Amino acid sequence: MPEYVNSARATFGRFTAERAGNILTITVRAFFSFPNTDQSRLGMPNLEWAGAERDEFRTAVLERIPAFWNEKWRFRRGLEIVSPFFVIEPVEDGQQHIDFVCNKGTGPSGIRAAEIPPKLNLFEFDNDSVGSRSASSLSADRAILAPSLSILSNAVASNSNVSVTRGDPWTVTASSAAELNNLAQVLVNIQSHDGNRYKDPSPVLYIEATSGARDKADKMTRAVLDHLRRQGVTTYPIFVSAVKTRAKAKWPWTPHKPTGTVTVRHQETGDYIDKRLWQNPYTVAIHEFGHCMGLPDEYMASYGGGLGTALHEDWRRLCGEAHVPANPAADNNFCKSIMSYGCITSACHYVYAWDALRQITGGEAWEIVRGTETDT
Numbered sequence: 001m002p003e004y005v006n007s008a009r010a011t012f013g014r015f016t017a018e019r020a021g022n023i024l025t026i027t028v029r030a031f032f033s034f035p036n037t038d039q040s041r042l043g044m045p046n047l048e049w050a051g052a053e054r055d056e057f058r059t060a061v062l063e064r065i066p067a068f069w070n071e072k073w074r075f076r077r078g079l080e081i082v083s084p085f086f087v088i089e090p091v092e093d094g095q096q097h098i099d100f101v102c103n104k105g106t107g108p109s110g111i112r113a114a115e116i117p118p119k120l121n122l123f124e125f126d127n128d129s130v131g132s133r134s135a136s137s138l139s140a141d142r143a144i145l146a147p148s149l150s151i152l153s154n155a156v157a158s159n160s161n162v163s164v165t166r167g168d169p170w171t172v173t174a175s176s177a178a179e180l181n182n183l184a185q186v187l188v189n190i191q192s193h194d195g196n197r198y199k200d201p202s203p204v205l206y207i208e209a210t211s212g213a214r215d216k217a218d219k220m221t222r223a224v225l226d227h228l229r230r231q232g233v234t235t236y237p238i239f240v241s242a243v244k245t246r247a248k249a250k251w252p253w254t255p256h257k258p259t260g261t262v263t264v265r266h267q268e269t270g271d272y273i274d275k276r277l278w279q280n281p282y283t284v285a286i287h288e289f290g291h292c293m294g295l296p297d298e299y300m301a302s303y304g305g306g307l308g309t310a311l312h313e314d315w316r317r318l319c320g321e322a323h324v325p326a327n328p329a330a331d332n333n334f335c336k337s338i339m340s341y342g343c344i345t346s347a348c349h350y351v352y353a354w355d356a357l358r359q360i361t362g363g364e365a366w367e368i369v370r371g372t373e374t375d376t
Contacts, residue, residue: 003015003016004016004017004352004355004356004359013291013292013293013294013295013311013352014028014097014098014294015027015028015097015292015293015356016029017353017356017357017359017360018360019082019357019360019361022080022081022082022083023082023083023085024075024082024083024084024085024353024356024357024360025084025085025086025087026084026085026086026087026293026353026356027086027087027088027089028086028087028088028089028097028098028289028292028293029089029091029095029096029097029098030088030089030090030091030096030097030098030099030100030120031090031091031092031093031094031095031096031098031099031100031117032058032090032100032102033099033100033101033102034049034054034057034102034103034104035101035103036048036049036104037103037104037105037123047103047104047105048104049102049104053104053124054102057102057124058090058102061088061100061102061122061285062088062090064285064286065086065088065285065286065289066085066086066087066088066289068286069084069086069286069289069293069345070083070084070085070086070372071083071084071085071371071372072345072349072350072371072372072373073345073346073347073349073350073368073369073370073371073373074368074369074370074371075350075353075354075357075366075367075368075369076366076367076368076369077364077365077366077367081369082357082366083371084350084353084357086289086293088100088289096117097117097292098117098118098119098120098292099115099117099118099119099120100120100122101119101120101121101122102122102124103121103122103123103124104123104124105123105124109121109122109123109284109285109288110288111288111291113291113308118291120288120289120291120292122284122285122288123284151186151189151190152186152187152190152203152205152266153266155182155183155186155187156183156205156264156265156266160263160264160265161261161262161263161264162176162180162224162261162262162263162264163175163176163259163260163261163262164176164220164223164224164259164260164261164262165258165259165260166257166258166259166260169219169222169223169226170219170220170222170223170260171223171227172223172224172227173259177227180224180227180228180231181231183228183264184227184228184231184232184233185231187205187228187233187236188231188232188233188236190236191233191234191235191236203237203266203267204237204238204239204266204267205236205237205238205239205264205265205266205267206238206239206240206241206263206264206265206266206267207221207224207225207238207239207240207241207262207263207264208221208240208241208242208243208262208263208264208265209221209241209242209243209260209261209262209263210242210243211243211260216260217242217243218242220242220260220261220262221240221241221242221262222240222242223262224262224264225238225240237299286338286343287338287339290338290339290349293349293352293353294311294314294315294352295315295339295349295352296308296311296312296315296339297339297340298327298328298337298339298340299339299340315348315351315352318351318352318354318355319348319351321351321355322347322351322354322355322368323367324346324347324348324351324368325346325347325348326348327339327340327346327348336375337349344373344375345373346373347368347369347370350368351368354366354368
């Protein structure tokens with residue numbers, strides 16, 4: 001089958017593509033390994049796979065991940081419809097597009113794109129549903145995650161209500177700036193320690209405001225978010241909620257208030273654990289498989305150059321050629337897209353499969369259209 005390599009020449013985003021009638025088969029060749037999981041930092045013995053467990057996990061990966069991606073979006077040319085189907089093909093070492101490193105227990109799933117071939121680290125329980133987690137594994141997670149939550153709680157306590165002042169743009173008042181700067185330093189320290197969201201991911205920070213005036217809540221929350229960004233908070237997960245309430249009746253001469261209050265809080269412990277473990281079965285592995293098709297992370301506002309930036313630019317270029325909108329870089333670092341923190345696909349997630357079909361058919365124009373995806 002024809003080998004596809006994305007234009008960014010990334011080490012991942014390689015697959016084979018073959019069309020047979022109205023089916024486009026995208027195949028990723030994977031070498032599976034099952035190392036022991038080091039638990040020394042928890043003072044616990046290493047975890048080892050039993051033979052039957054390996055087979056069960058590998059089978060689940062081979063079946064459930066492609067099933068998520070199949071036919072969510074399709075390709076149309078006139079009356080002709082082609083549906084993409086995805087295959088993970090187990091191969092011997094040396095024949096793979098990517099290594100699937102399957103780890104026992106729970107841990108930081110993620111892809112190591114700089115290695116050749118790239119390595120996709122998957123953990124047993126990061127690819128299962130929260131409901132099936134044992135009490136002991138949840139307890140271990142809480143022990144790992146508690147330090148970040150404790151540090152954040154103390155910093156947020158003095159920033160629960162941030163004062164902002166009207167202007168173009170709105171800004172944080174001098175009285176709140178000092179405390180907010182302290183919070184920013186804590187967030188910078190945590191994000192530096194985390195490295196990325198897969199290594200002891202941080203509790204989400206919420207920035208919230210309500211207002212009856214048009215766009216006021218958005219401008220107030222933007223003031224706080226922009227202030228944190230200027231202090232170096234660039235990759236920490238932040239969720240912004242700006243809610244417009246029903247406007248209150250007032251006399252025409254009543255002036256707008258020159259200040260406002262923005263609420264800052266952090267994710268609750270239970271919600272933190274649940275969200276970190278993703279309640280949709282196999283969502284972590286499904287997200288990582290998106291990288292196998294060349295898709296970049298969307299929760300990153302900036303990659304700061306290098307491979308990530310090149311891949312993002314290549315993806316946006318293809319989105320333009322396919323005439324589909326690229327999901328915006330997640331300014332909130334939190335959204336419902338499968339390539340961010342959610343489980344919803346968009347047309348932009350199928351541009352590499354679309355490009356492979358375009359190459360197979362001699363550059364002829366195809367349109368990406370909705371298939372079985374029901375969410376937006």
